[in-house]
Amino acid sequence: MAPLTQTKTGQPVAPRRAFSWTWLGVAPFFLFVAAFLIWPTLSIIAQSFLDQERRLTLHNILELGRPFIVSSYVYSLQLSAVTAVGGGILGGLLAYAITIGGLPRPLRDAVLSFSGVASNFAGVPLAFAFIATLGQLGIVTQWLRSIGISLYPAFSLYSFWGLSIVYIYFQIPLMVLIMAPAFEGMRREWREAAESLGATPWHYWRYIGLPILLPSILGTMVLLFGNAFGAHATAFQLTGGGSQGNVVTILIGAQISSDALANPGLGNALALGMIVIMGICIGLYAWLQRLSARWLRS
């Protein structure tokens, strides 16, 4: 291991020779990505530019401009954003409740382990669970009807808002699982110290709590966004019959996993579009991080 020297301020500085060691730290990660993720990603990129006869073409990319495809991207983006923020807020509240909020310990454990399962309860079982609850003949729908409130046709489980309600079933647990440790990392001594100096809860959160938690909150919301953006099975079960707006993942499925002759080039181009959007999302998130760090420090 390379010997460390120190700068005048006492920070350890890796000398030039340790350049290779710095990268060794992230080598396992990149090796894994190279072994299992690079080829699929490259194949998506490459195939987006091929047509049915395997010639290079921009046609697939241009097809992405068709109105129903654009509206599909918009629909996906809106759904992902809404459920990321909604799931983030509600999940944050729940995470707070079970940690700092003072609920008994066994409850915290139960909520966390339940969240583990619920975070992946998606697809056919989730869709059916909600059909059985809020569908036209769902138990909640029927109960509401019995007390005089008629959900349908004003509300439909198969609309944007219905889908959102279903999506946050796996978004909230994700937020809870990731933020609960973060909330627990907030030492009680900080709160007590702040209060002893006369800080109100608002002051505490504004100057201590949020600055510490905001990067994690933002990062987790990006995770929630990606989670919703890439979700397919749940949306397919509820809206795949095709008469409503469709999320992009369903469009991709119709091209690459279809019984009809499809254009895999278009399917890959759609996926490439999603990759680009995720990249932009990360960029935005990194920028937001820097911005918020600067703002909170002021």
Added chain:
Amino acid sequence: MLKRFWSWFWFIVGATYFLVPLYATFDFSLRARRGEVSFVAYANVLNDIRFVESFWFSFQTALATIVISALVIVPTAYWVQLRLPRLRPVIEFFTLLPFVVPAVVLVFSLARTYSRTPLTDSREGLWVLLVGSYVILSFPYMYRAVDTGLRSINIHDLTEAAQSLGAGWFTILARVIFPNVYTALLSGAFITFAIVMGEFTIAALLAQPAFGPYMNLLASSKVYEPSALAIISFALTWAAIAAIQWIGQGSQARVAGPR
């Protein structure tokens, strides 16, 4: 006191939202016989030997995935926070990529890439591809969980202190960092576990006797068994995660000491 009230309030709202659909599924699963409450759907599921076999197979796969994923992610997240913060967006981009790569593209691309190796000539070889894919799928969650956990400890001071005491990198990671991100790691482990237990497409196309394909086998053909199976698998996965939690909390106390 007010804080306590709101905590209970959100908990109850949350519990209602999460439990009612489960109840609706349970209610439906009891209707396999006309006009009477019947557990015959559950009997059909539990009597199937494939149920136990596939559950056990996925359980083992999940554990392997969690271990490998933790071993890859923790050093990476630590290193990025410590030394390479500018690399963070790149790493995060790659960890979020699995969301937008469709599972069928992933599995067929891997089948193609490794088609000239022994990995695609036997079920055992394919299992390696399966675990590799699952580790990739777990990256977004593991990374975010560990990254969040690392932010709540001051890794610079801890590292400096450990180094000044003569610790090497391995010791730092194993005895300083790992114990401190334990809770966060557990969160990531829970999510990964659930993902592996429920995953279908990759397991089905790699010919693996996993729980996901088994559940799917029932879902398309039968009416009440899928709901029964959803409830059973939910309960079992919950129990398994609670077990991991219980064991995890025990060893954490031993390793990290009182906080």
Added chain:
Amino acid sequence: MSTEPRDWRRSRRAFLRAAVGAGAGAILAACGQAAPAAPTAPAATTAPAATTAPATTAAPAQLPPPSAPGPLTARDAGGLEKLIELARAEGNLSTIALPDDWANYGEMKQKFLEKYPFIKHEDLNPDASSAQEIEAIKANAGSKGPQAPDVIDVGFTWGDIAKKEGLLQPYKVEKWDEIPDALKDPEGFWYADYYGVMAFEVNTQVVKNIPQDWSDLLKPEYKGQVALAGDPTGSGQAINAVWAAALGNGGSLDNPMPGLEFFKQLNEAGNLLPVVAKPATIAKGETPIALRWDYNVLANRDQNAGNIDIAVVVPKSGSLAGVYVQAISAYAPRPHAARLWMEFLYSDEGQLIWLKGYATPARFEAMRKAGLIPQDLLDKLPKTDAPVGFPTGSQINAAFDMIKSNWPTVVGATVQ
């Protein structure tokens, strides 16, 4: 959180390096896929005569050449007994996209494995679409593991497409001559297995007044009750439902547009649900009227007899027959087991198993004339006077294309 400027510069440089590397890799990959790779193409064209397709632009240039195809008939193999021996040596069979409850495949697989217990069966992705099956062959070309499918069951037009891409090997079962000419490839690369007719599946506990025809579905009493069984831009069953609707609304086998118009009306009336209909949603009553193949409907009815009441209705003004075909993969790691499977499917026993599942098997006419079909089975088959269209391969291609590309703009809602 501060780090030294040196690391920043290094990371930025390294990042740029990585990005350039990835970009170069992508371009190389694209070139590699687009240009027919020279070394393997000649090998493919000199492969034994069975692959008749000359190297077309869609030549699988990067697919390895398949091994020599197996025997064309059982006689070429040395007789059925010899075939069984060769299959025994292989010991495995991988099928794909065969759900248990589809055309009684559950019993088919079970009886096959009972008859030949030395075969270990791998049931790959029962939900796979035809495209996935073809992709599975391509992606696993050259691999010997259980994930490489030996046999496929795909939609009618896929037979020809797969043949042109060199993905199949020919085999003519013992009863080859009894399969109607219109339903098979003359060289034996693919052959029809069964067909069914598009029908309404009605949960009569929820829907008291059973619709008898397409026009009935538009009635306001069926608001929010009609659903397709898949994605009408991707699922064969759903696309065929749209096409069948065309036949009942003034369209024809060459003109599926009226079907799209019909579904547009259905959607605007609020009768069409976007939910994917499954046995569970039908039983729950959420999608009490589903459009599925009659063999699926009848299988569901039988399975839930005594609990849910399902009625099967073939719409009076016309419906459509959907044919599926079998084929053996050119890259099948277990070609003799694959042939054994085919022999079983087309044996009297196999054909009757399909018939028990209410799917009309390819040898139906020949077997009926020979009196090989038990009368009680014949009686159980649903009778219908409705005109049923039997499309040709080119009609299927054209119609699927039209429905698939026009659905989003004609019926689908473009949100915001």
